[in-house]
Amino acid sequence: MTASAPSTPSTTRTRHALLASVFVIASCGLVYELVAAALASYLLGDSITQFSTVIGAYLFAMGLGSWLSRFVGGNLVRRFVEIELAVGVVGGFTAAALFLAFAAQAGPFRALLYLAVLAVGVLVGLEIPLVMRILKREVAFKDLVSQVLAVDYLGALAVSLLFPLLLAPWLGLMRTGLLFGLFNVGVAIFALSLFRAQLVSVRGLRATAAVCFALLGGGLALAGQVSDMAESWIYADKIIYAQNSPYQRIVVTRWRDDVRLFLNQNLQFSSKDEYRYHEALIHPGLAALPQARRVLVLGGGDGLAVREILRYPQITSVTLVDLDPAMTQIFSTAPLLRQLNDNALNDKRVTVVNDDAARWLEEHADVFDFIVADFPDPSNFSLGKLYSTGFYRLLQRHLAPGGRLAVQATSPFYARRSFWTIVATLRAAGLQTSPYHALVPSFGEWGYVLAGVEPAVPPAVYPPGLRFLTIEGTPDLFRFPADMEYLPMEPNRLNEQSLVRIFEQEWHGVAGNH
Template sequence: MTHSPPQPRPWLLLLSVFAIATCGLVYELIAGTLASYLLGDSVMQFSTVIGVYLFAMGVGSWMSRFITGNLIATFIRVEFMIALLGGCSAAILFLLFGWSASFRIPLYSIVFLIGALVGLEIPLLLRVLEGRFAFKDLVSNVFSFDYIGALLASLLFPLVLMPHLGLVRSAFLFGIINAGVGILALRMLRAEIPRRGGLWFMGGSVSLVLAVGLFAGEQITRWGEYAAFPDPVIFTKSTPYQRIVLTASKSELRLYLNSNLQFSTRDEYRYHEALVHPGLSRLAQAKRVLILGGGDGLAVREVLRYPRVEAVTLVDLDPEMTRLFSTQEMLTRQNADALKSPRVKVENADAFIWLGEPRGPYDFVIIDFPDPSNFSLGKLYTTTFYQRLRRSMSDDAALVVQSTSPYVARKSFWCVDATLRACGFVTEPYHAMVPSFGEWGFILASTKPLSGPALLPGGLRFINEETLAQLPRFPPDMSRVETETNHLSNQALVRYFEEEWAL
């Protein structure tokens, strides 16, 4: 008695469209996110990655017309190639970042290859399914499943994959799904494929490589970071907002967010003393302080030196940052357990949205955001943001903004000053030397001129009366230049910042 081969189930093949659409968009999101982490400027990275990916898909779709022979076997090979390249893409890019002289070449090459292969998928599958459905049903079904898969990927990526798996393991997982589509098609349509041994071997080998990668994903990420950072990496964490990396040497601990240095324990006291004390020391009646950003708690540490401060509210977007710096002993030693103080309240929220509701009033505001390297951050330096903030300040309040380097990014620095003045603030720009960063700028702003004497707390290592007198003095190569005001509608500051830091 002979058994006839199982008949292919067209609807199961259509479900594979759903799977491959999800995988394709996940690879695209992973590439864009990884480029943002490593290169900064998320708008530019996502725009270029999406552009290259879609162009490559068009190239792949065009090339599909030249494919003849056994279409099913070709489709399965394409699935296995996408699975291998897409699944390994994040790991390859992490490993190359520390060694490649021009990281963008491998980045866009991998994005292009994945996009071209993904562009082959749907045309080949349409030709495979031709004759199994009426043409009108075939087209509508394929594209419906394709778009639904894209929706699923766009939801899974920020809500599940990034928080729980990270970039490298997510890529390997979806590579396994892609390989599974190929294996499913091979099993269902084996009767239509004359020589299947090579395909089975290819599918098994790719699946094994991806499974090993999924298991070792975190270690692979660490290898890449060991090459990218000058000191040994002791902690890494991917959050929905950023990649957190801590490195340590015998003499210092360094924090990197998305590969950008945030502080070194060797000299962070210079930065944070300069950020806090020139303003707060002159506000004898300040009791309520608001800190925006600064999830490491180092600015909070400086504020708590003033017994007169009764309440500090810290608003930081990333809960993983504030959790890390309030629980890890190595880090709480740096901020003197500031985030556990009964005077401190931590809010994990987007400061722009948080200030949309009535808050305060606060007597002193410290703005310690990352530099305005993209539009998402640039909105936190606009007239709209400062006007919202002013509504939450008391009549005699002041604020201070970290404002990048007046030496490297002279226009950027003075653009922040011009924007604050456009909102009606009286400004006092100043700068300090922080060896890890060079000359760094700050702008103290108030609703009326500050006239009180500086009453500094004890225990400071950098700021004293003599230092305070020197901070506002700018040499000619850092002196004021005229700039545009940074509005939400023009984001002039982001343009200045990109131009100046790219030099």
């Protein structure tokens, strides 16, 4: 009966307006929660934990806010406007602030994250009880609850659909947060005009609202620059080159004389110690093959392995097959990078091919005396195939008699089972193996495997100019201390791809893999 009681047009309009505000408020509230959870999973990984804890903390904070609302008194409309402005600014800037804090490593990130989630949650929790108290004067309780809650959930539904489909992919987290911050401030400004009759001395509030609006708008306009700035902080050093190729994001940084290459944020080399990695990859195998003439390098578009190979005057041809033209392009043109690889990619003995390694091997019949498989670690099923019995059998068909294969085989320290799985895989493919390791400070202990139809012999002499390897020290590389020692593993077969799962378990929690 109260529900159908006639109401004056003006109160009906007020109520609709307030319910519309509830819709916006509910949307904003859920956006902040999703933004925080998504940002946490983006930065910290393990999305299930991040979503679950962020949402839990947020719901708790909302409950706290609702409870605290009982202590809010005075002019309710005024309080409502103030809270809206606070939610807008705090919620709107949360993503940007957290991202900057993470990049700048300012303070314990998790503590900041949950503090922000609690703050926004409490403020959002205050909103709905206040709206209900404002509306209570005009609407019967059961209608009030049903209408407000219905619209509240409707707003949540709208955002839960919009967020994954449009907001996160198109706007990004930072801009989404700021945009919905503006909506909150918008609600405050709207309320100011709607209830002007019930408010006295609104000038201060109006000014505050304008400042909030300007802040959020400015943030929105500058969001792109802010995220670039934060990214540059993550890399710590000056970015001298950055490009998105169809396959990966290539970033080269420089700090004084240290040049670093990152692919998808994973460090590939530091010019401080890359010579250790590449000398160890090439020379223990190639120096023992004085008859070698033709060499194939798979992966290694930075040309650093090729640089080492070109130290041998008897080598007549080096074929480099790397998937990404952008990589081989910058490492054969950019002066600083050409300096690093001694202009190896422009050497007339070198042929650069941009193709998928296996496709190239399937489509060509060439054989080589020395083949280098320098692929990214087996972190997914596509890459895992490049460490399989099937792939090694394919490689074997391209080995000349007496030829040798050198395989980068991830870290025998951090990923011991992965390393020995790669060794077992080469053996299952019918090859004799000689596993070895070297310390590369940027990566830690790194592993390699020499493989061939005949067993490998140790080199008698290294080419001049090496900085890391010595003939006397080489036998040590082939000895494994107890914590990296041989483990009996099953080979990585294409129909099981056990390596990908093992590798994922082993590197889980170890940051910065090669």
